[in-house]
Amino acid sequence: MRKTTCTTLVETGLDFFVHEDNLEAKIRSNYKNRGGDFKSFKKQFYIPYKKKHLNIKDITQEAVFDKVELLEKYFQQADIFNQGNWISFQSKFRPTILEEFCAYLFKDLPQVRSLGLTFFKKGVYAGLDIDKDGKVRIRTKDIDFCIGKVVEAEFANRSYEIKIPIVGVECKTYIDNTMFSEAQFTAQKLKGGSPRIKVFVIAERNEIDINQLPSQSPVDQIYVLRGRRSSPIEPQVVWEFFSEVKDAIRKVSMERVIKLPGKLLVF
Incomplete structure (x- = not known):
């Protein structure tokens, strides 16, 4: 994957980190007494995932495929984290991944x-x-x-x-x-x-x-x-x-x- 200077969605006026907001809400509320687990997941998997997306600036097919690869790997980590389906579907943990991905997809x-x-x-x-x-x-x-x-x-x-x-x-x-x-x-x-x-x-x-x-x-x-x-x-x-x-x-x-x-x- 290509590496370039990172510009955040906030800096471009396109602040749409809805999945990060979902993680933060679960950390603050100590969701099912596992707020610490969400905090660790965010640091270990979400933050690197987010940074890699923000580093991709192109709108070529190759760039889109790179973003899909990042998404697929992050979904895999999310599935491992949610093994046993202890995170309720209604809490929007998984759906917000796809919502935030749209922002990464179209930001450039x-x-x-x-x-x-x-x-x-x-x-x-x-x-x-x-x-x-x-x-x-x-x-x-x-x-x-x-x-x-x-x-x-x-x-x-x-x-x-x-x-x-x-x-x-x-x-x-x-x-x-x-x-x-x-x-x-x-x-x-x-x-x-x-x-x-x-x-x-x-x-x-x-x-x-x-x-x-x-x-x-x-x-x-x-x-x-x-x-x-x-x-x-x-x-x-x-x-x-x-x-x-x-x-x-x-x-x-x-x-x-x-x-x-x-x-x-x-x-």
């Missing part, structure tokens, strides 16, 4: 810096409505990972911070029919406020009945990273996911050129 896209984009997951803009008193209300929706822009807006002499999404990602350890329905609901809500947003699901493995997949969906694509639970992550799938997100963000920065005679509708 040139448009992220040039357009002043950032990463967030809470309170994403999903439209406007008017309440019973005639006041404007901003609708929001949460999603596991989102790339977008935070703007200040004023309605009726009140200032609001609005998180405009460009790409949203739901990150799942596995995806089943119920989870897919929830992802579709989230995508539908976000597209109600931002019709051009792309919404993806990445899941380590699939538990959806293939025969029940819809012909149309507000979710733009589902990427399944493993064939089986014990299978390694497929780097090519991550590269395809990365490329599709990169293309979606690149289109935002492109000026739409309409040449006549020719096609008038350019989306």
